[in-house]
Amino acid sequence: MNSTPNQPTIPxxxxxxNVREFLLQLQxxxxxxxxxxxxxxxxxxxxxxxxxxxxxxxxGRSCVLSGGEVIEKAGVMFSHIQVNNRPASASARDPDxxxxxxxxxxxxxxxxxxxxHVPPSPANMLLCVAExxxxxxxxxxxxxxxxxxxxxxxxxxxxxxxxxxDLCQPFGDDVYADYKKWCDEYFYLRHRDEQRGVxxxxxxxxNTDSRGWGFAKCFDFMQAVGxxxxxxxxxxFDARKKTPYxxxxxxxxxxxxxxxxxxxxxxxxxxxFGLQSNGRTESILVSMPPLASxxxxxxxxxxxxxxxxxxxxxxxxxxxxxx
Numbered sequence: 001m002n003s004t005p006n007q008p009t010i011p012x013x014x015x016x017x018n019v020r021e022f023l024l025q026l027q028x029x030x031x032x033x034x035x036x037x038x039x040x041x042x043x044x045x046x047x048x049x050x051x052x053x054x055x056x057x058x059x060g061r062s063c064v065l066s067g068g069e070v071i072e073k074a075g076v077m078f079s080h081i082q083v084n085n086r087p088a089s090a091s092a093r094d095p096d097x098x099x100x101x102x103x104x105x106x107x108x109x110x111x112x113x114x115x116x117h118v119p120p121s122p123a124n125m126l127l128c129v130a131e132x133x134x135x136x137x138x139x140x141x142x143x144x145x146x147x148x149x150x151x152x153x154x155x156x157x158x159x160x161x162x163x164x165x166d167l168c169q170p171f172g173d174d175v176y177a178d179y180k181k182w183c184d185e186y187f188y189l190r191h192r193d194e195q196r197g198v199x200x201x202x203x204x205x206x207n208t209d210s211r212g213w214g215f216a217k218c219f220d221f222m223q224a225v226g227x228x229x230x231x232x233x234x235x236x237f238d239a240r241k242k243t244p245y246x247x248x249x250x251x252x253x254x255x256x257x258x259x260x261x262x263x264x265x266x267x268x269x270x271x272x273f274g275l276q277s278n279g280r281t282e283s284i285l286v287s288m289p290p291l292a293s294x295x296x297x298x299x300x301x302x303x304x305x306x307x308x309x310x311x312x313x314x315x316x317x318x319x320x321x322x323x
Contacts, residue, residue: 043069057082148197
């Protein structure tokens with residue numbers, strides 16, 4: 001994630017500590033909420049924490065749940081690391097960041113439900129501070145969350161975007177529209193000419209230069225997004241996790257999971273940054289689905305739910321105007 005130079009403020013150690021404490025609590029809250037869904041669905045799978053250290057400095061905790069009755073696999077990862085030489089590929093939009101030291105802390109997660117009627121839901125929140133001797137640090141926030149359904153329900157998509165809108169509204173009338181548009185543009189598979197899902201929020205470069213917000217307001221927005229994720233996804237779990245499904249729907253789920261894999265390995269900047277900066281591979285790729293498939297030239301039949309997904313739901317929509 002990138003930014004622009006000449007920022008008027010520098011975050012204090014206490015401010016960075018507060019971000020760290022929020023992210024650790026957010027990780028715990030998300031794990032607790034997802035384990036409750038697992039229990040309610042008759043399963044007993046739990047998140048297993050894996051604490052790790054990074055040779056360059058810092059470390060993290062990766063919490064992984066697998067083999068559940070409701071959740072086939074989920075990873076909720078916290079990291080606070082030191083990157084001693086930020087790769088140029090991660091600084092393409094601002095070459096001044098290339099080569100800087102870049103302390104970074106964040107939470108990233110991906111949930112792969114077992115039931116095809118509960119959509120996967122990626123999310124992340126991040127703070128970076130790029131440093132170079134003799135120059136002022138450059139800080140910025142980034143993150144968001146989006147929904148990638150296989151068998152979407154209109155009311156779920158509208159509710160998802162309503163949560164996105166409502167959490168953005170206190171920060172300005174244009175914030176939801178800006179970050180929804182950015183999400184639609186970012187989570188797009190160019191080689192397929194296809195959206196990854198029905199969108200949500202995506203923001204990057206969030207700092208004083210880009211939006212006129214001070215550190216405290218940027219942090220407030222990170223907190224709103226982090227808390228908004230659970231407000232958006234838990235009602236969908238509650239409504240859909242016990243929906244009956246067929247073997248054909250399971251096969252379609254695995255096929256559509258392949259799209260997530262393609263996007264994550266080809267386009268996702270977080271994945272590319274992690275791998276190119278000698279990140280911890282297990283934590284970077286833990287968001288991959290446990291099973292996925294690819295079928296040569298699959299074309300759903302007109303009039304089927306599978307056709308409706310690609311013909312309508314995977315097109316950019318103004319969801320708040322739909323019923």
